[in-house]
Amino acid sequence: MTLSTEDYRYTANDACQPPQDGIADPQGRKYYPYIASDDLKEAVNLAITLQRPLLLEGEPGCGKTRLAGAIVYELTQKQLQGQQDKDGNPLWWDYRVWNVKSTSRAREGLYFYDAIARLRDAQLVGSDPQRLREFLGENETDQLKARLKDRQNYREFGPLGEAIRNTQTRSVVLIDEIDKADSDFPNDLLLELDTLGFEVPETGESIPPPDQKPILIITSNREKPLPDPFLRRCLYFYVDFPNQDQLLKIINRRFGQSNRKQKQLIDIAIKKFDEMRQLLEDSPGSRPPGTSEILEFLTALLHPSQQIDQAMKDLNTLANRLPLLGILLKTQPDQKLYRDILLKTQPDQQLYRDLISGEEAESGE
């Protein structure tokens, strides 16, 4: 069965969203509801249609990595609805994640050839057959001999390599944080991104470019500038921080129906959060909290073990509630900056009084 471009269209509509508490696939990867802006949807669809990698940049914590999961979930829902594998587990869309590290090399994404294992096997076979049998046993020795006959047994494919070999459907490949690797890394990938075929010189195999090209999502945190030739081959999209409406939508999607008090709490929290972002926006070097931080923050506030009234009080004296503030602002200078600006800009407001009373209460304890 070959799917048309239309079948791959990413809609992000409500019918294709994971449940509120998330759902895990057989590999334990979790999927949560994902709200995509219209521009982002268009970017994804353009990348799918033009068969180009989609390069995502944006502030940390605004959902770059989660997008790939959202696409996978939607494809699973639409194309594999209710299908099960032979063990009775639900089928998932082919999804490969390549987490790039500072030591990653471009070839690792395609394949890995274990020359040392082959050398060891060759040495073992070359030794005294009697002793080998005694050492490994009958079964293992035969396995070893069979293994040694074919070089391909020592070759394993990487995430991108597996996706290219999947000729049935268009796998989704996430190359996460590509800027973490050496600055030559993106350039080394150019040919593979262009042709999506590759060769394994060690075994003499050649993997031809598939008709069904993988859907490539690449994320970057702009730690290093990416080279122009690499950029030319990608579609580029900058994921903006969600505006207040979108944020509310994301939060509602994640925390679902809440009672009146909780709703009030969420409203105040968003207001605080917005205020914090505005205050810190113009301070170079500070890092305003992202979407993932506010979701964590709300998870902590709305935790069942937490009294709503206590949570409200905590929220009102947020500047002084260190563990809570630490969820949003991760460095001590940022926290101090936030407090200083608050004192400077709104000295006569409730916040200030709370801050002072909070301090008094603390010193009184």
Add this chain to the structure above:
Amino acid sequence: MSSNLPLLDLFQTMRREGMKLTPEQYDLLQQALQQGHGLSGWDDLKRVCRMLWVKPSPNYDRDLFEQTFDRYVEAHQRQFQAYLFPAPTASTPKPLTLPQPAHPQVPPRRMPNTQESGETQSPIAIKTDPFPLPPQKTDWIVIPGALPLSLRSVQSSWRSLRRSTRRGLATEVDLEATLNRINQNGFFSEVVLRPERRQQGELLLLIDDSDAMLPFRPALQPLITAVTEHRITPAQIYRFTIYPDDYLYDWHQPFKAIPLNTVLAQQHRSRTIVLIVSDGGAATKTYSIERQQGIAKFLEQLLPCIHQLLWLNPLPPERWQFTTAQAIAQALNGRMIPLNPVSLQVVAKESPSELMIKLWSLLPPTLNANATT
């Protein structure tokens, strides 16, 4: 304009204005249009073009794209209306929306009032002027976030500058190369050795504190912070005025003179990376033979003691012309760079063994003759 190459003139206008687009990127746009993307109005088309053409690189700048596109729309709105978005037929069921330019910051072009909408106009009848330079501003607003270097980019540049390299005697077994050789030869002949990987870098930051450099201090602050707050270690920071002579001066106590020889004695031939920050006369647009010779003399003493040298010039290269900075930049052979993370990254990637400093070009002819004999 050929009718089967839609929007070719848009593509070419973009190229003329400085977007380094390739034919491949035009092809992408064509494919996108064929698949039905970007057909529901100018805003939609702009969005598709932006995704295809704008990248995080000065060669594919977003602002340039937005301005050029808006200008293009203004100039061609009427002509293309009939061409690209024909009256709805069965095959294009999308409703037509009259496109509105989304960004009114570009002043509207004067259109002849007599111009009629429609077919009588030739599509390329309007000759567009070269893109005007932004009007000279008299009062600048400096946005703190808009300075070229951030603390983060300083740190990441440092990471790539001191990126581990293999130097010295080959003492370590290169397993992969050995295995490859066995693979090639079919038998084991010898072990392949390689030098040990070392990741040691020591920074020596030398900052020009002459008056001409004062305005650039905020832009350099991340660099200084990185050293004073020990984000980069080990590192030393000194100041000099115009060019270093026999003394360098302590960064925190500017009156404390430290003999140059003392500083140089602490440097390491295979580890020290020197970063000089100075305008080299570009800020005052002066050419000074004294400055040039002073720098030459200093470099002559410095180079044998260090591993790598970079010169950060806060002014853009076009301002170096006809100043001492140009002479120094030539001698340094590409090691003088403007203050932005991209060029810092590029130069950091080069291997220091390619460091070919033409010191002689800085020396006056008489000295030069002496040096060669």
